[in-house]
Amino acid sequence: MVRSLLIRGMLVGFVAGLLVFGFAKVFGEPQVDHAIAFETAMDDAKMKADAAKGIHDMPEPELVSRPMQASFGLLTGVMVYSTAFGGLFALVFAFANGRATNLGPRAVSALLALTGFIAFYMVPNLKYPANPPSVGHPDSITIRTELYFAMMALSIAAMAVAAVLRKRLAPKLGAWEAALIGAAFYVIAVLVVAAILPPINEVPSDFPAVVLWHFRIDSLTMQAIMWAVLGLGFGALTERSFLAKGLYHPRLTPKLVWR
Amino acid sequence: MSDRIIGPDSVSAPIPVREILPWIIFGLVMMLAIYFVGAEEGATSIIKGMYVHEWVHDSRHLLGFPCH
Ligand SMILES: [Zn+2]
Numbered sequence: 007m008v009r010s011l012l013i014r015g016m017l018v019g020f021v022a023g024l025l026v027f028g029f030a031k032v033f034g035e036p037q038v039d040h041a042i043a044f045e046t047a048m049d050d051a052k053m054k055a056d057a058a059k060g061i062h063d064m065p066e067p068e069l070v071s072r073p074m075q076a077s078f079g080l081l082t083g084v085m086v087y088s089t090a091f092g093g094l095f096a097l098v099f100a101f102a103n104g105r106a107t108n109l110g111p112r113a114v115s116a117l118l119a120l121t122g123f124i125a126f127y128m129v130p131n132l133k134y135p136a137n138p139p140s141v142g143h144p145d146s147i148t149i150r151t152e153l154y155f156a157m158m159a160l161s162i163a164a165m166a167v168a169a170v171l172r173k174r175l176a177p178k179l180g181a182w183e184a185a186l187i188g189a190a191f192y193v194i195a196v197l198v199v200a201a202i203l204p205p206i207n208e209v210p211s212d213f214p215a216v217v218l219w220h221f222r223i224d225s226l227t228m229q230a231i232m233w234a235v236l237g238l239g240f241g242a243l244t245e246r247s248f249l250a251k252g253l254y255h256p257r258l259t260p261k262l263v264w265r
Numbered sequence: 266m267s268d269r270i271i272g273p274d275s276v277s278a279p280i281p282v283r284e285i286l287p288w289i290i291f292g293l294v295m296m297l298a299i300y301f302v303g304a305e306e307g308a309t310s311i312i313k314g315m316y317v318h319e320w321v322h323d324s325r326h327l328l329g330f331p332c333h
Contacts, residue, residue, distance in 0.1 A: 007280055008288045034327045070319040083302045083324025090295040090302075097285070097292045104279030111277055127329060136329040139322075150331035151308035225327050254277035 011096045014243055015236075019092015022235035023085040026228045030084060034228065035076050037221040038138055042072070044213060045140030088232050095122065095236050099244070106169055110256055111248050112241040119237020125165035125192075127229040130158040133200045136225035138217065142208050153203055164195035303330040 056062070070079060095118065103114045134154045142150060172188030179187070209218065248254035303325060305311060306318035318325075325332050 008285055012288060012291060030324070030327050035323065038323055038326060069314075069316055070322070075319065075323050079320045080323045080327075083321035083328070086298050086321075087302045087324065087328055090298040093295040094292055097288060097295075100280050100285050100288070101282070104277050108276045131329050134331070136326065137331070138326055139333060142331060142333050144333050147331060147333065148308040151304055154331050155304075221327075225329050228327060229329070248277050 008097070008100050010247075011100050011244065012093055014247075015092040015094075015096025015099070015240055016089050017092070018236055018239040018243070019089040019095070019232075020085065021239065022092065022232045023088030025235060026088055026232050027081050027084045029231055030080060030224070030228055031077075034221070034224040035080070037217055037224060038076070040214065040217045041138035041140050041221065044210075044217070048140065048210070084228075091232065092236055092240070095119070095240060098122075099240065102169075103244075106173060110245060111254055112245040115241025115244060116237045119233045119240075121165055121169070122236075123229060123233035125161045126158060127233075128226075129161045129196050129200075130154060131222075131226070133157050133203065134206060136222050137209070138221040141210070141213065141218070146206070146208065150206055153206065157199065157203060160199045161196050164192050164199070167195070168192040303328065307332060 099111075099115060099118055102118055103111055107114060107117070109117070134150070134157060168188040168191045171191055172184045175184035175187055178184075245254065249256075301317060302321050306315050307325075308331075322332065
């Protein structure tokens with residue numbers, strides 16, 4: 007049971023990854039190239055200034071060529087990420103389905119993807135937005151990574167508490183009110199966390215604002231594609247399978263629920 | 266009296282936790298895979314060198330992880 011869910015999750019994640027890669031290749035990569043052109047211009051200017059002072063910087067050795075990074079490198083990263091998230095999604099679904107709400111598998115899957123998108127990506131990125139190459143200082147990578155993962159972990163924890171809260175309150179207050187209280191708890195919790203964690207602002211003052219904007223919108227769209235495909239694709243396949251195996255008995259006839 | 270519109274019979278039965286637990290190991294493998302895409306050879310390093318970082322570099326930036 008869990009095994010088949012896990013395999014399905016990874017397969018749907020794999021398909022999502024292909025779509026995310028297609029989008030990233032067409033829309034994201036040009037922005038990465040713009041940012042790298044900016045970085046190269048900065049490096050060249052610095053090298054010239056240093057050479058004038060008699061210091062000769064060595065250019066960094068290139069381990070992986072740009073064309074490789076932008077094609078097979080990007081493909082590897084996106085596919086591993088999406089497939090792994092598909093697997094994780096399936097495991098969380100295995101636990102949440104029949105527990106978190108009394109909705110059917112398709113709706114549980116869609117809600118799980120929506121809350122996953124918010125908790126794993128959207129909220130951590132509102133605090134610490136995605137940056138193209140040349141925006142961060144190499145020296146601050148440790149603290150930037152720690153803060154980003156801390157924000158993500160606390161956001162996920164707050165979302166889990168909100169889900170428990172909603173479920174506990176629903177019998178007393180009703181489904182709508184309980185959902186609002188759960189959502190309010192999540193929003194307040196992440197606002198407090200975001201206010202406490204220190205800000206990071208390392209965008210060079212002359213970095214093109216339009217490139218930064220496009221890069222961040224492309225990053226957001228990639229995540230939206232992945233989570234939408236996971237939530238809707240996994241949900242549709244799982245509901246059909248559960249109905250066929252008699253694991254899910256909607257009060258409406260299956261004909262109305264699943265044509 | 267119950268104000269529930271959707272009765273319990275509309276729910277698919279939860280999978281017992283003891284049935285899910287052994288699969289958590291796969292969840293950890295997934296997280297390790299995400300770590301390799303998102304953070305390996307940046308803030309921390311399991312494998313020596315910069316090859317993994319350089320190979321997944323563009324996806325790391327575009328997926329929202331801190332890089333350079
Ligand atoms: Zn980088």
